[in-house]
Amino acid sequence: MIEVVTAPPYLTVQDLGRPGFRAQGVPASGAMDPWALSTANVLVGNPPDAAALEWALAAGTVRWRRAGSCALAGARVEATLDGAPMRMHRTYRVREGSTLTVHRFIAGRFSYLAVDGGIDVPPVLASRATYLPGRFGGLDGRLLRSGDRLPVAPPNGPAPAPTFQVPPPLEPRYETAECRIVPGPHASLFGPSGWAQLVSAPFRIDARSDRMGYRLAGRELQHTVDTTLPSAPVCAGAIQVPAGGFPIVLMADAPTVGGYPVIAVVASVDLPLIAQRQPGDEVRLCPSTVSDVQRALRARAVAIHTLMHLAREKQAAGSG
Amino acid sequence: MSDPAAPDRPSIVPLGDTALSILLGDRVDAALAARVRALAERIRSAGLEPVREVVVGYAALTVWYDALRTDYTVIAGALQSILDQSPAASPAAGTPREHRIPVRYDGPDLTEVADRTGLAVSEVIARHSNRWYEVYLIGFVPGWAYLGDLDPALVLPRRSVPRTRVPAGSVAIAGAQTGVYPLATPGGWHLLGRTSVVLFDPSAEPPALLAPGDRVRFVPVAG
Numbered sequence: 001m002i003e004v005v006t007a008p009p010y011l012t013v014q015d016l017g018r019p020g021f022r023a024q025g026v027p028a029s030g031a032m033d034p035w036a037l038s039t040a041n042v043l044v045g046n047p048p049d050a051a052a053l054e055w056a057l058a059a060g061t062v063r064w065r066r067a068g069s070c071a072l073a074g075a076r077v078e079a080t081l082d083g084a085p086m087r088m089h090r091t092y093r094v095r096e097g098s099t100l101t102v103h104r105f106i107a108g109r110f111s112y113l114a115v116d117g118g119i120d121v122p123p124v125l126a127s128r129a130t131y132l133p134g135r136f137g138g139l140d141g142r143l144l145r146s147g148d149r150l151p152v153a154p155p156n157g158p159a160p161a162p163t164f165q166v167p168p169p170l171e172p173r174y175e176t177a178e179c180r181i182v183p184g185p186h187a188s189l190f191g192p193s194g195w196a197q198l199v200s201a202p203f204r205i206d207a208r209s210d211r212m213g214y215r216l217a218g219r220e221l222q223h224t225v226d227t228t229l230p231s232a233p234v235c236a237g238a239i240q241v242p243a244g245g246f247p248i249v250l251m252a253d254a255p256t257v258g259g260y261p262v263i264a265v266v267a268s269v270d271l272p273l274i275a276q277r278q279p280g281d282e283v284r285l286c287p288s289t290v291s292d293v294q295r296a297l298r299a300r301a302v303a304i305h306t307l308m309h310l311a312r313e314k315q316a317a318g319s320g
Numbered sequence: 321m322s323d324p325a326a327p328d329r330p331s332i333v334p335l336g337d338t339a340l341s342i343l344l345g346d347r348v349d350a351a352l353a354a355r356v357r358a359l360a361e362r363i364r365s366a367g368l369e370p371v372r373e374v375v376v377g378y379a380a381l382t383v384w385y386d387a388l389r390t391d392y393t394v395i396a397g398a399l400q401s402i403l404d405q406s407p408a409a410s411p412a413a414g415t416p417r418e419h420r421i422p423v424r425y426d427g428p429d430l431t432e433v434a435d436r437t438g439l440a441v442s443e444v445i446a447r448h449s450n451r452w453y454e455v456y457l458i459g460f461v462p463g464w465a466y467l468g469d470l471d472p473a474l475v476l477p478r479r480s481v482p483r484t485r486v487p488a489g490s491v492a493i494a495g496a497q498t499g500v501y502p503l504a505t506p507g508g509w510h511l512l513g514r515t516s517v518v519l520f521d522p523s524a525e526p527p528a529l530l531a532p533g534d535r536v537r538f539v540p541v542a543g
Contacts, residue, residue, distance in 0.1 A: 019372060019384065020372070020373060021462075021527065022373050022375045022384070023373065023374070023375045023376075023458065023531075024462060024463065024527050024528040025458045025459045025461060025462040025463050025464055025502075025520070026522075124522045124523075125522055125527065133503070133505065134461065134462050134503055134520075134522070182336065182337070184335065184336075185333045185335060185343065229346060230346065230347060230348045230377060230378035230379045230380075231378055231457060231459060231466065232341065232377030232378065232379065232380040233339075233341070233375040233376070233377050233381070233382035233459070234335075234382075235335055235336050235338070235382070235384075237336050238336065255460050255461065256375065256458075256460075257375075257377055257457060257458075257459030257460060262335070265335060265336030265337075266336070267337060268336065268338060268387075290337060290391075291391060291392065293337045294337045294391050294392065297337055297338075298387075298388055301388055
C-alpha cells in the first residue's frame with residue numbers, strides 16, 4: 001500500500017486505458033503519455049500496461065507502507081526519495097516508511113510514478129484508468145487527495161536492480177516540437193491552402209488544454225466547410241477545426257464522437273510530445289504518411305520490448 | 321483523397337494510425353443511419369482478426385484495428401472486399417429493441433420552451449412523448465444516445481449560454497434531437513424533465529442501456 005501524504009492539485013491512477021467500449025460512448029482514456037507510463041512500469045518489473053500514478057502541476061509527497069521499488073518517467077521533475085535527489089528513468093528501492101517528494105516540475109506536464117506490482121484499485125470496464133468526466137476508474141473516479149491509501153498488487157517478479165537506468169536511445173524524450181500528422185477524413189474539405197496553413201508554421205499550446213483536448217493557438221485556419229458535420233467517431237490525436245478556425249487536438253479523455261471536421265490526425269507515437277507541452281509552448285505539425293507513422297508505432301513497441309529485455313537482464317545480474 | 325460529400329458510395333479513409341473511417345454520406349437521415357449500422361454489423365460478424373472495435377456515427381463508421389499486426393493497406397483492402405460483396409442490398413433489419421422511459425415533465429426550461437414554440441406546456445409534453453424515437457448513435461459522454469427525430473414544432477437551437485452542470489437523468493431537446501443526460505455534465509440543451517432510469521452503469525454488461533437502432537418512447541409520469 002502507498003499513502004498520499006500531500007496530494008498535488010492533479011494526481012490520478014492511470015494505465016494504458018480501456019479500449020473496447022467506444023461503442024458505449026466510453027473513450028479509451030488512460031495515460032496522457034503512454035510512452036512514459038510504460039517506461040516507468042518496466043523500470044520496476046511491471047508489465048508496460050500496469051496502473052501507476054499520473055502526476056501533474058505541482059509538489060506533493062507519497063509514503064510507502066511496504067518495501068519495494070519505484071521509478072519516475074515522463075515530465076522532468078525535481079524529486080527526492082528519503083531526502084536524496086532522484087533521477088528520471090531509473091529504478092530505486094524503497095523501504096516501508098520511505099517518502100518520495102516531487103518538489104517541482106522542470107520540463108513537461110505529466111510525470112509517472114510506478115511502483116512494483118502496480119496500483120491495485122478495482123478495474124472498471126477492464127481498466128484501472130481514472131476517467132474523471134464519468135467519475136469511474138482509479139480511486140472512486142476522482143483526483144487523489146491527501147490521506148488516500150492505494151492498494152498495491154504483489155510484484156510479479158523481481159524488479160531490476162537499483163540504479164538500472166533506461167539507456168539514452170530508449171529514453172522518452174520531448175525536446176522536439178515536431179509532431180507527425182497524417183491527413184484526416186475531412187482534409188480535402190480544407191483544400192491545399194488549409195493544409196499548407198496547418199503545417200507552415202508552429203502553433204502554441206493554449207491555456208485551455210486538458211485531458212480531453214489541447215487547443216492550438218497562434219493562427220486561425222481559413223476554410224469554407226460547414227462548421228459541423230453529422231457526428232462521427234473520432235480518436236485521440238484527431239485535430240478538429242471548429243468554426244473559429246483554431247484547431248483542437250483531441251486527447252485521452254475526448255468524447256468518442258465529434259461533429260467538427262477532422263483535418264489531420266497526430267501520429268500515436270508523437271501524441272506524448274503534445275501531451276507534455278505546457279501552455280505557451282510551440283508545436284510544429286509535420287506531414288507524414290500512414291505507413292511511416294505505423295512503422296514508427298511498431299518501432300516504439302520494439303523499443304519498449306527491448307527495454308523489458310534489458311530490465312530482466314539487469315535483474316538477473318543484480319541477483320547473481 | 322476521397323470526397324466525404326459524395327453521397328452513398330462508401331469510401332475508406334484512414335483515421336490516424338490505428339483506425340479508419342468508412343464514409344457513407346454527409347447527412348442525418350434514418351435510412352442512411354440504418355445502412356451504417358448494417359455495414360457495422362457485417363464488419364463485426366466478418367471477424368477480421370486485427371479488428372478491435374467498430375463504432376457507428378450518423379453517416380460514417382470507424383474501425384479500430386491492431387496496427388502492430390497489420391497495416392492500413394491490408395485492413396482497408398479486407399474491408400473493401402466486404403463493401404464489394406453486397407453493394408446496394410438494403411439491410412435486413414431485425415426487430416429493434418424498444419424502451420419506455422418514464423419522465424417527470426418538470427424541467428427548468430419547460431415553460432421557456434412553451435413560450436418560444438408558442439405551445440401550451442401540456443402540448444410540449446404531448447408532442448415530446450407521443451412518438452417513438454430512434455437511437456442514431458452513442459457518444460458525447462458514456463451512454464449518451466442521440467435520439468431523433470423531434471416533432472418539428474419543438475425544434476429550437478441550443479441555449480445561448482450552456483449550463484455548467486446538468487443533473488444526470490435530465491431529459492432534454494436541442495435542434496431535431498432529444499436525449500437523456502447519463503451523467504452530470506455541462507450542457508446546452510433545453511431541459512424538459514427528469515427520469516430515474518439509469519442510462520449508463522459501468523458495472524452493467526453492456527454499460528450503456530441504449531444502442532444504435534433501438535427505439536425509445538418517453539412516458540409522462542406524475543411528479
